[in-house]
Amino acid sequence: MSVLIAGAGIGGLTLALTCHQTGIPFRIFEQVEKIEPLGVGINLQPHAVRELFELGLEKELDAFGVRTTNVTYFSKLGGKIWNEPRGKDAGYHWPQYSVHRGKLQTMLHDALMKRTHDNIVETGCAFSSFEEDKAGVSISLQARDGKLLEKVTGDVLIGCDGIHSSVRHQLFPNEGPPVWGGAILWRGTTTTEPFLDGATMAMAGHEFQKFVTYPISKVDRQTGKALINWIAELKFDADKVWSKEDWNRQGVLEDFLPAFENWHFDWLDVPKLIVDHNAVYEFPMVDRDPLDQWTFGRVTLLGDAAHAMYPIGSNGATQGIVDARILVRQLLATGLNSEALASYENERRPITSKIVLANRGNGPDQIMEIVEQKCAGKFDDIHQVISQSQLEERASKYKHLTGFDVETLNAQPSIIPSDQIIN
Ligand SMILES: Cc1cc2nc3c(=O)[nH]c(=O)nc-3n(C[C@H](O)[C@H](O)[C@H](O)COP(=O)(O)OP(=O)(O)OC[C@H]3O[C@@H](n4cnc5c(N)ncnc54)[C@H](O)[C@@H]3O)c2cc1C
Numbered sequence: 431m432s433v434l435i436a437g438a439g440i441g442g443l444t445l446a447l448t449c450h451q452t453g454i455p456f457r458i459f460e461q462v463e464k465i466e467p468l469g470v471g472i473n474l475q476p477h478a479v480r481e482l483f484e485l486g487l488e489k490e491l492d493a494f495g496v497r498t499t500n501v502t503y504f505s506k507l508g509g510k511i512w513n514e515p516r517g518k519d520a521g522y523h524w525p526q527y528s529v530h531r532g533k534l535q536t537m538l539h540d541a542l543m544k545r546t547h548d549n550i551v552e553t554g555c556a557f558s559s560f561e562e563d564k565a566g567v568s569i570s571l572q573a574r575d576g577k578l579l580e581k582v583t584g585d586v587l588i589g590c591d592g593i594h595s596s597v598r599h600q601l602f603p604n605e606g607p608p609v610w611g612g613a614i615l616w617r618g619t620t621t622t623e624p625f626l627d628g629a630t631m632a633m634a635g636h637e638f639q640k641f642v643t644y645p646i647s648k649v650d651r652q653t654g655k656a657l658i659n660w661i662a663e664l665k666f667d668a669d670k671v672w673s674k675e676d677w678n679r680q681g682v683l684e685d686f687l688p689a690f691e692n693w694h695f696d697w698l699d700v701p702k703l704i705v706d707h708n709a710v711y712e713f714p715m716v717d718r719d720p721l722d723q724w725t726f727g728r729v730t731l732l733g734d735a736a737h738a739m740y741p742i743g744s745n746g747a748t749q750g751i752v753d754a755r756i757l758v759r760q761l762l763a764t765g766l767n768s769e770a771l772a773s774y775e776n777e778r779r780p781i782t783s784k785i786v787l788a789n790r791g792n793g794p795d796q797i798m799e800i801v802e803q804k805c806a807g808k809f810d811d812i813h814q815v816i817s818q819s820q821l822e823e824r825a826s827k828y829k830h831l832t833g834f835d836v837e838t839l840n841a842q843p844s845i846i847p848s849d850q851i852i853n
Contacts, residue, residue, distance in 0.1 A: 436596070448485065459539055460555065463574055468708070472534070476525065484846065496629050498513065508697065512825065579620045589731045589736075593735070610715070617661050618660050631644035643659065677712070683705070720737065752778075753778050
Protein backbone atom coordinates (compact mmCIF):
# COMPACT_ATOMS: atom_id res chain seq x y z
CA MET A 431 0.00 0.00 0.00
CA SER A 432 1.10 3.58 -0.25
CA VAL A 433 0.52 7.32 0.02
CA LEU A 434 -1.66 8.63 -2.81
CA ILE A 435 -0.78 12.19 -3.82
CA ALA A 436 -3.26 14.21 -5.90
CA GLY A 437 -1.42 17.06 -7.67
CA ALA A 438 2.21 17.45 -8.75
CA GLY A 439 2.66 21.14 -7.98
CA ILE A 440 5.21 22.52 -5.54
CA GLY A 441 3.66 20.84 -2.47
CA GLY A 442 2.87 17.47 -4.10
CA LEU A 443 6.33 17.11 -5.63
CA THR A 444 8.05 18.02 -2.35
CA LEU A 445 5.91 15.41 -0.64
CA ALA A 446 6.82 12.80 -3.26
CA LEU A 447 10.54 13.62 -3.01
CA THR A 448 10.38 13.35 0.79
CA CYS A 449 8.53 10.02 0.63
CA HIS A 450 11.24 8.76 -1.70
CA GLN A 451 13.99 10.14 0.55
CA THR A 452 12.60 8.23 3.53
CA GLY A 453 11.49 5.05 1.74
CA ILE A 454 7.73 5.57 1.99
CA PRO A 455 5.90 4.06 -1.01
CA PHE A 456 3.77 6.58 -2.92
CA ARG A 457 1.93 7.25 -6.17
CA ILE A 458 1.46 10.77 -7.54
CA PHE A 459 -1.21 11.89 -10.03
CA GLU A 460 -1.28 15.14 -11.99
CA GLN A 461 -4.14 16.42 -14.12
CA VAL A 462 -2.04 18.07 -16.85
CA GLU A 463 -0.54 15.92 -19.59
CA LYS A 464 2.89 17.53 -19.37
CA ILE A 465 4.50 19.52 -16.56
CA GLU A 466 5.51 22.82 -18.13
CA PRO A 467 7.21 25.82 -16.49
CA LEU A 468 4.06 27.92 -15.91
CA GLY A 469 3.64 30.98 -13.69
CA VAL A 470 6.02 33.82 -12.95
CA GLY A 471 8.00 34.71 -9.83
CA ILE A 472 7.71 33.47 -6.27
CA ASN A 473 9.95 33.74 -3.22
CA LEU A 474 11.04 30.88 -1.02
CA GLN A 475 11.70 31.77 2.59
CA PRO A 476 14.67 30.23 4.44
CA HIS A 477 12.48 27.71 6.28
CA ALA A 478 11.41 26.20 2.93
CA VAL A 479 14.88 26.52 1.44
CA ARG A 480 16.27 24.57 4.39
CA GLU A 481 13.90 21.72 3.51
CA LEU A 482 14.90 21.77 -0.16
CA PHE A 483 18.59 21.79 0.83
CA GLU A 484 17.93 18.83 3.13
CA LEU A 485 16.41 17.12 0.10
CA GLY A 486 19.81 17.62 -1.56
CA LEU A 487 18.62 20.32 -3.99
CA GLU A 488 20.99 23.21 -3.18
CA LYS A 489 22.94 22.99 -6.43
CA GLU A 490 19.75 22.72 -8.46
CA LEU A 491 18.19 25.77 -6.77
CA ASP A 492 21.34 27.80 -7.23
CA ALA A 493 21.38 26.96 -10.92
CA PHE A 494 18.29 29.08 -11.63
CA GLY A 495 17.33 30.99 -8.46
CA VAL A 496 18.52 34.34 -7.15
CA ARG A 497 19.58 34.52 -3.50
CA THR A 498 17.44 37.41 -2.25
CA THR A 499 19.54 39.90 -0.27
CA ASN A 500 16.97 42.49 0.88
CA VAL A 501 13.32 43.36 1.02
CA THR A 502 12.81 47.11 0.71
CA TYR A 503 9.56 49.03 1.11
CA PHE A 504 9.02 52.36 -0.66
CA SER A 505 6.17 54.87 -0.71
CA LYS A 506 4.22 55.54 -3.91
CA LEU A 507 6.62 58.43 -4.55
CA GLY A 508 9.65 56.14 -4.34
CA GLY A 509 10.90 57.21 -0.87
CA LYS A 510 12.49 54.43 1.16
CA ILE A 511 10.39 53.39 4.18
CA TRP A 512 12.14 50.28 5.43
CA ASN A 513 14.82 47.85 4.38
CA GLU A 514 15.61 44.50 5.88
CA PRO A 515 18.28 42.02 4.91
CA ARG A 516 17.04 38.59 3.92
CA GLY A 517 18.32 35.04 3.92
CA LYS A 518 21.96 34.62 4.89
CA ASP A 519 22.40 38.41 4.96
CA ALA A 520 19.87 38.41 7.81
CA GLY A 521 21.71 35.72 9.78
CA TYR A 522 19.75 32.64 8.71
CA HIS A 523 21.76 29.52 8.03
CA TRP A 524 19.87 29.26 4.71
CA PRO A 525 19.25 31.77 1.92
CA GLN A 526 15.94 33.11 0.63
CA TYR A 527 15.42 32.61 -3.11
CA SER A 528 13.54 34.50 -5.77
CA VAL A 529 12.64 31.97 -8.44
CA HIS A 530 10.49 31.37 -11.47
CA ARG A 531 7.60 29.25 -10.13
CA GLY A 532 7.50 27.05 -13.22
CA LYS A 533 11.25 26.42 -13.12
CA LEU A 534 10.95 25.42 -9.47
CA GLN A 535 8.18 22.97 -10.35
CA THR A 536 10.15 21.47 -13.24
CA MET A 537 13.29 21.25 -11.11
CA LEU A 538 11.39 19.29 -8.44
CA HIS A 539 9.81 17.11 -11.11
CA ASP A 540 13.15 16.40 -12.82
CA ALA A 541 14.79 15.58 -9.47
CA LEU A 542 12.01 13.12 -8.66
CA MET A 543 12.28 11.45 -12.07
CA LYS A 544 16.05 11.18 -11.77
CA ARG A 545 15.94 9.75 -8.26
CA THR A 546 13.20 7.22 -8.90
CA HIS A 547 14.53 6.27 -12.36
CA ASP A 548 10.93 5.99 -13.44
CA ASN A 549 8.02 7.82 -15.02
CA ILE A 550 6.67 8.11 -11.54
CA VAL A 551 4.42 11.16 -11.97
CA GLU A 552 1.25 9.83 -13.56
CA THR A 553 0.26 12.79 -15.74
CA GLY A 554 -3.04 13.27 -17.57
CA CYS A 555 -4.71 11.66 -14.52
CA ALA A 556 -7.04 14.02 -12.65
CA PHE A 557 -8.22 13.02 -9.21
CA SER A 558 -11.99 12.76 -9.41
CA SER A 559 -13.32 11.29 -6.13
CA PHE A 560 -12.40 9.05 -3.20
CA GLU A 561 -14.04 6.36 -1.11
CA GLU A 562 -12.70 5.29 2.23
CA ASP A 563 -13.06 2.23 4.42
CA LYS A 564 -11.22 0.78 7.41
CA ALA A 565 -8.57 -0.85 5.21
CA GLY A 566 -7.69 2.14 3.09
CA VAL A 567 -8.77 4.72 0.56
CA SER A 568 -9.58 4.21 -3.09
CA ILE A 569 -9.60 7.01 -5.65
CA SER A 570 -11.15 7.45 -9.08
CA LEU A 571 -9.06 9.15 -11.73
CA GLN A 572 -10.08 10.75 -14.97
CA ALA A 573 -8.11 11.01 -18.23
CA ARG A 574 -7.98 14.28 -20.19
CA ASP A 575 -10.77 13.06 -22.50
CA GLY A 576 -13.06 12.57 -19.48
CA LYS A 577 -12.72 8.78 -19.52
CA LEU A 578 -12.68 7.22 -16.05
CA LEU A 579 -9.49 5.26 -15.36
CA GLU A 580 -9.01 2.20 -13.17
CA LYS A 581 -9.47 2.85 -9.44
CA VAL A 582 -6.32 3.09 -7.33
CA THR A 583 -6.09 2.14 -3.66
CA GLY A 584 -3.70 3.29 -0.95
CA ASP A 585 -3.40 3.85 2.78
CA VAL A 586 -3.89 7.59 2.78
CA LEU A 587 -4.81 10.29 0.26
CA ILE A 588 -3.18 13.73 0.34
CA GLY A 589 -4.93 16.49 -1.64
CA CYS A 590 -2.12 18.66 -3.05
CA ASP A 591 -4.29 19.85 -5.91
CA GLY A 592 -4.05 23.60 -5.42
CA ILE A 593 -6.52 26.40 -4.87
CA HIS A 594 -9.27 24.67 -6.88
CA SER A 595 -8.73 21.39 -5.06
CA SER A 596 -11.16 18.61 -6.00
CA VAL A 597 -10.21 16.70 -2.84
CA ARG A 598 -11.23 19.72 -0.76
CA HIS A 599 -14.41 20.01 -2.81
CA GLN A 600 -15.41 16.46 -1.93
CA LEU A 601 -14.77 17.21 1.75
CA PHE A 602 -16.55 20.59 1.64
CA PRO A 603 -19.02 20.41 -1.27
CA ASN A 604 -20.83 23.62 -0.29
CA GLU A 605 -17.75 25.82 0.03
CA GLY A 606 -18.00 27.66 -3.30
CA PRO A 607 -15.24 29.47 -5.20
CA PRO A 608 -12.17 31.19 -3.69
CA VAL A 609 -12.80 34.50 -1.91
CA TRP A 610 -11.91 37.75 -3.67
CA GLY A 611 -11.03 40.79 -1.51
CA GLY A 612 -11.07 43.35 -4.35
CA ALA A 613 -7.45 43.37 -5.60
CA ILE A 614 -6.35 42.52 -9.12
CA LEU A 615 -2.76 41.50 -9.80
CA TRP A 616 -1.12 41.99 -13.16
CA ARG A 617 1.91 39.70 -12.99
CA GLY A 618 4.62 40.08 -15.59
CA THR A 619 8.25 39.60 -16.48
CA THR A 620 10.66 41.88 -18.34
CA THR A 621 14.19 41.17 -19.48
CA THR A 622 16.20 44.24 -18.54
CA GLU A 623 19.08 45.62 -16.47
CA PRO A 624 18.69 44.79 -12.77
CA PHE A 625 17.85 47.52 -10.23
CA LEU A 626 19.34 48.34 -6.79
CA ASP A 627 21.84 45.57 -5.88
CA GLY A 628 20.39 43.09 -8.41
CA ALA A 629 18.93 40.75 -5.77
CA THR A 630 16.46 42.91 -3.82
CA MET A 631 12.71 42.48 -3.60
CA ALA A 632 11.23 45.99 -3.79
CA MET A 633 7.68 47.06 -2.98
CA ALA A 634 6.23 50.51 -3.52
CA GLY A 635 2.83 52.10 -2.91
CA HIS A 636 0.11 51.30 -0.40
CA GLU A 637 -2.87 49.05 0.14
CA PHE A 638 -4.85 50.28 -2.89
CA GLN A 639 -2.03 50.53 -5.39
CA LYS A 640 1.15 48.57 -5.12
CA PHE A 641 4.10 47.54 -7.27
CA VAL A 642 6.29 44.60 -6.26
CA THR A 643 9.37 43.57 -8.22
CA TYR A 644 12.41 41.33 -7.96
CA PRO A 645 14.82 39.54 -10.29
CA ILE A 646 14.22 35.83 -10.92
CA SER A 647 17.30 35.07 -12.97
CA LYS A 648 20.97 35.77 -12.71
CA VAL A 649 22.40 38.56 -14.87
CA ASP A 650 23.36 37.40 -18.34
CA ARG A 651 27.06 38.17 -18.62
CA GLN A 652 26.81 39.08 -22.30
CA THR A 653 23.77 41.35 -22.22
CA GLY A 654 23.98 42.60 -18.62
CA LYS A 655 20.24 41.84 -18.31
CA ALA A 656 18.18 39.64 -15.99
CA LEU A 657 14.60 38.42 -15.93
CA ILE A 658 12.70 40.80 -13.65
CA ASN A 659 9.42 39.69 -12.15
CA TRP A 660 6.83 42.35 -11.30
CA ILE A 661 3.33 42.58 -9.92
CA ALA A 662 1.17 45.67 -10.39
CA GLU A 663 -1.74 45.59 -7.98
CA LEU A 664 -4.88 47.72 -7.86
CA LYS A 665 -7.65 47.36 -5.33
CA PHE A 666 -11.29 47.84 -6.31
CA ASP A 667 -14.65 47.52 -4.64
CA ALA A 668 -15.03 43.78 -3.91
CA ASP A 669 -18.53 43.90 -5.52
CA LYS A 670 -17.00 44.69 -8.92
CA VAL A 671 -17.41 41.83 -11.37
CA TRP A 672 -14.06 40.44 -12.48
CA SER A 673 -12.97 37.41 -14.47
CA LYS A 674 -12.55 34.15 -12.60
CA GLU A 675 -9.02 33.41 -11.43
CA ASP A 676 -6.83 31.61 -13.94
CA TRP A 677 -3.04 31.66 -13.59
CA ASN A 678 -2.63 31.85 -17.37
CA ARG A 679 -5.06 34.62 -18.39
CA GLN A 680 -3.31 37.30 -20.48
CA GLY A 681 -3.38 40.82 -19.01
CA VAL A 682 -4.09 44.06 -20.94
CA LEU A 683 -1.76 47.06 -20.26
CA GLU A 684 -4.51 49.67 -20.61
CA ASP A 685 -6.25 48.18 -17.56
CA PHE A 686 -3.44 49.14 -15.16
CA LEU A 687 -0.55 51.03 -16.82
CA PRO A 688 -2.27 54.48 -16.57
CA ALA A 689 -2.35 54.16 -12.77
CA PHE A 690 1.46 53.71 -12.69
CA GLU A 691 2.47 56.14 -15.46
CA ASN A 692 4.07 58.66 -13.09
CA TRP A 693 6.02 56.12 -11.06
CA HIS A 694 9.48 57.14 -12.30
CA PHE A 695 11.78 56.59 -9.30
CA ASP A 696 15.52 57.22 -9.14
CA TRP A 697 15.98 53.47 -8.47
CA LEU A 698 13.42 52.14 -10.99
CA ASP A 699 11.32 53.33 -13.93
CA VAL A 700 8.08 51.44 -13.29
CA PRO A 701 6.15 52.35 -16.49
CA LYS A 702 9.17 51.41 -18.62
CA LEU A 703 9.48 48.05 -16.88
CA ILE A 704 5.78 47.39 -17.59
CA VAL A 705 5.89 48.53 -21.22
CA ASP A 706 8.99 46.42 -21.97
CA HIS A 707 7.27 43.25 -20.69
CA ASN A 708 7.76 39.76 -22.12
CA ALA A 709 4.47 38.52 -20.69
CA VAL A 710 1.60 39.84 -18.54
CA TYR A 711 -1.03 37.80 -16.73
CA GLU A 712 -4.09 39.06 -14.90
CA PHE A 713 -5.15 37.37 -11.69
CA PRO A 714 -7.73 38.45 -9.11
CA MET A 715 -6.10 38.13 -5.69
CA VAL A 716 -8.07 35.37 -4.00
CA ASP A 717 -7.68 33.08 -1.03
CA ARG A 718 -9.87 30.67 0.89
CA ASP A 719 -11.34 30.92 4.37
CA PRO A 720 -9.34 28.91 6.91
CA LEU A 721 -10.94 25.51 7.57
CA ASP A 722 -11.82 24.02 10.97
CA GLN A 723 -10.68 20.61 9.80
CA TRP A 724 -8.39 19.28 7.06
CA THR A 725 -8.28 15.61 7.95
CA PHE A 726 -11.14 13.15 7.54
CA GLY A 727 -9.93 9.67 8.41
CA ARG A 728 -7.37 8.70 5.78
CA VAL A 729 -7.66 11.88 3.72
CA THR A 730 -6.04 15.27 4.30
CA LEU A 731 -5.08 18.46 2.47
CA LEU A 732 -1.71 20.13 1.88
CA GLY A 733 -0.44 23.42 0.38
CA ASP A 734 -2.95 25.69 -1.37
CA ALA A 735 -5.61 22.98 -1.15
CA ALA A 736 -5.44 23.35 2.64
CA HIS A 737 -4.65 27.06 3.03
CA ALA A 738 -4.68 29.12 -0.18
CA MET A 739 -3.50 32.57 0.87
CA TYR A 740 -2.82 35.98 -0.67
CA PRO A 741 0.66 36.19 -2.20
CA ILE A 742 1.84 38.54 0.54
CA GLY A 743 4.88 37.87 2.71
CA SER A 744 6.14 35.13 0.31
CA ASN A 745 4.42 32.27 2.09
CA GLY A 746 2.35 30.33 -0.51
CA ALA A 747 4.92 27.87 -1.80
CA THR A 748 6.98 28.12 1.40
CA GLN A 749 4.20 26.83 3.64
CA GLY A 750 3.34 24.02 1.19
CA ILE A 751 6.95 22.80 1.29
CA VAL A 752 7.00 22.85 5.11
CA ASP A 753 3.62 21.02 5.19
CA ALA A 754 5.05 18.22 3.07
CA ARG A 755 8.04 17.68 5.35
CA ILE A 756 6.01 17.72 8.57
CA LEU A 757 3.47 15.31 7.09
CA VAL A 758 6.21 12.81 6.23
CA ARG A 759 7.71 13.15 9.70
CA GLN A 760 4.32 12.14 11.12
CA LEU A 761 3.91 9.26 8.66
CA LEU A 762 7.32 7.98 9.76
CA ALA A 763 6.40 8.31 13.43
CA THR A 764 2.94 6.76 13.34
CA GLY A 765 2.62 4.83 10.07
CA LEU A 766 0.48 5.47 6.99
CA ASN A 767 -2.71 6.03 8.92
CA SER A 768 -5.27 8.56 10.08
CA GLU A 769 -3.38 9.29 13.34
CA ALA A 770 -0.41 10.57 11.34
CA LEU A 771 -2.67 12.83 9.27
CA ALA A 772 -4.37 14.17 12.38
CA SER A 773 -1.07 15.03 14.09
CA TYR A 774 0.15 16.71 10.91
CA GLU A 775 -3.00 18.81 10.86
CA ASN A 776 -2.67 19.67 14.56
CA GLU A 777 0.76 21.09 13.90
CA ARG A 778 0.10 22.85 10.60
CA ARG A 779 -3.51 24.07 10.56
CA PRO A 780 -3.31 26.65 13.38
CA ILE A 781 -0.22 28.42 12.04
CA THR A 782 -1.25 28.43 8.38
CA SER A 783 -4.75 29.69 9.30
CA LYS A 784 -3.11 32.59 11.14
CA ILE A 785 -1.01 33.42 8.08
CA VAL A 786 -4.08 33.38 5.79
CA LEU A 787 -5.78 35.90 8.09
CA ALA A 788 -2.65 38.03 8.61
CA ASN A 789 -2.25 38.27 4.83
CA ARG A 790 -5.85 39.52 4.54
CA GLY A 791 -4.70 42.36 6.80
CA ASN A 792 -1.80 42.99 4.37
CA GLY A 793 0.81 41.10 6.40
CA PRO A 794 4.12 42.95 6.57
CA ASP A 795 3.06 45.22 3.66
CA GLN A 796 0.70 47.13 5.98
CA ILE A 797 3.61 49.42 6.78
CA MET A 798 3.20 51.06 3.35
CA GLU A 799 -0.48 51.78 4.03
CA ILE A 800 0.36 53.33 7.41
CA VAL A 801 2.85 55.67 5.74
CA GLU A 802 0.33 56.52 3.01
CA GLN A 803 -2.29 57.42 5.58
CA LYS A 804 0.11 59.54 7.61
CA CYS A 805 1.72 61.58 4.83
CA ALA A 806 0.38 60.42 1.41
CA GLY A 807 3.79 58.89 0.75
CA LYS A 808 5.67 62.23 0.96
CA PHE A 809 8.52 62.56 3.46
CA ASP A 810 12.12 63.71 3.71
CA ASP A 811 12.91 61.67 6.78
CA ILE A 812 10.84 58.54 7.35
CA HIS A 813 11.47 58.71 11.09
CA GLN A 814 9.40 61.89 11.26
CA VAL A 815 6.49 59.76 10.01
CA ILE A 816 7.09 56.50 11.87
CA SER A 817 9.70 55.58 14.45
CA GLN A 818 12.44 53.02 13.91
CA SER A 819 11.07 50.89 16.76
CA GLN A 820 7.59 50.82 15.18
CA LEU A 821 9.13 49.76 11.88
CA GLU A 822 11.11 47.00 13.57
CA GLU A 823 8.16 45.82 15.62
CA ARG A 824 5.91 45.43 12.56
CA ALA A 825 8.51 43.43 10.67
CA SER A 826 9.32 41.07 13.53
CA LYS A 827 5.65 40.42 14.40
CA TYR A 828 4.95 38.81 11.01
CA LYS A 829 8.15 36.78 11.16
CA HIS A 830 7.22 35.32 14.56
CA LEU A 831 3.75 34.51 13.30
CA THR A 832 5.06 32.56 10.30
CA GLY A 833 7.77 30.75 12.27
CA PHE A 834 10.27 32.76 10.30
CA ASP A 835 12.41 34.49 12.90
CA VAL A 836 16.13 33.84 12.66
CA GLU A 837 16.74 32.40 16.12
CA THR A 838 13.82 29.95 16.02
CA LEU A 839 14.65 28.58 12.60
CA ASN A 840 18.41 28.34 13.17
CA ALA A 841 17.91 26.51 16.48
CA GLN A 842 15.28 24.06 15.21
CA PRO A 843 16.39 20.48 14.58
CA SER A 844 15.75 19.09 11.09
CA ILE A 845 12.14 18.13 10.45
CA ILE A 846 13.21 14.81 8.93
CA PRO A 847 15.81 13.25 11.27
CA SER A 848 18.95 12.13 9.44
CA ASP A 849 18.56 8.51 10.63
CA GLN A 850 15.29 8.30 8.68
CA ILE A 851 16.90 9.22 5.37
CA ILE A 852 17.57 6.19 3.21
CA ASN A 853 17.85 7.71 -0.29
C1 LIG B 1 -0.06 27.05 -13.47
C2 LIG B 1 0.19 27.71 -12.14
C3 LIG B 1 0.85 28.93 -12.12
C4 LIG B 1 1.07 29.58 -10.89
N1 LIG B 1 1.72 30.78 -10.90
C5 LIG B 1 1.96 31.40 -9.74
C6 LIG B 1 2.65 32.65 -9.72
O1 LIG B 1 3.06 33.17 -10.74
N2 LIG B 1 2.84 33.27 -8.51
C7 LIG B 1 2.40 32.70 -7.34
O2 LIG B 1 2.58 33.28 -6.27
N3 LIG B 1 1.78 31.50 -7.33
C8 LIG B 1 1.55 30.85 -8.49
N4 LIG B 1 0.90 29.64 -8.48
C9 LIG B 1 0.48 29.07 -7.18
C10 LIG B 1 1.65 28.49 -6.40
O3 LIG B 1 2.31 27.52 -7.14
C11 LIG B 1 1.09 27.91 -5.12
O4 LIG B 1 0.51 28.95 -4.36
C12 LIG B 1 2.13 27.30 -4.19
O5 LIG B 1 3.27 26.91 -4.86
C13 LIG B 1 1.56 26.13 -3.39
O6 LIG B 1 1.73 24.94 -4.14
P1 LIG B 1 0.67 23.78 -4.25
O7 LIG B 1 1.44 22.58 -4.62
O8 LIG B 1 -0.22 23.74 -3.09
O9 LIG B 1 -0.24 24.23 -5.46
P2 LIG B 1 0.12 24.35 -7.02
O10 LIG B 1 1.56 24.66 -7.21
O11 LIG B 1 -0.91 25.24 -7.56
O12 LIG B 1 -0.09 22.84 -7.57
C14 LIG B 1 -1.32 22.18 -7.66
C15 LIG B 1 -1.15 21.08 -8.70
O13 LIG B 1 -2.29 20.23 -8.67
C16 LIG B 1 -2.71 19.96 -9.98
N5 LIG B 1 -4.13 19.60 -9.94
C17 LIG B 1 -5.20 20.40 -9.79
N6 LIG B 1 -6.33 19.67 -9.74
C18 LIG B 1 -5.97 18.36 -9.85
C19 LIG B 1 -6.68 17.14 -9.86
N7 LIG B 1 -8.03 17.10 -9.74
N8 LIG B 1 -6.00 15.98 -9.99
C20 LIG B 1 -4.63 16.00 -10.12
N9 LIG B 1 -3.91 17.14 -10.14
C21 LIG B 1 -4.56 18.31 -9.98
C22 LIG B 1 -2.41 21.25 -10.73
O14 LIG B 1 -2.34 21.06 -12.12
C23 LIG B 1 -1.06 21.63 -10.11
O15 LIG B 1 0.01 21.01 -10.78
C24 LIG B 1 0.64 28.97 -9.68
C25 LIG B 1 -0.02 27.74 -9.71
C26 LIG B 1 -0.25 27.10 -10.92
C27 LIG B 1 -0.95 25.74 -10.94
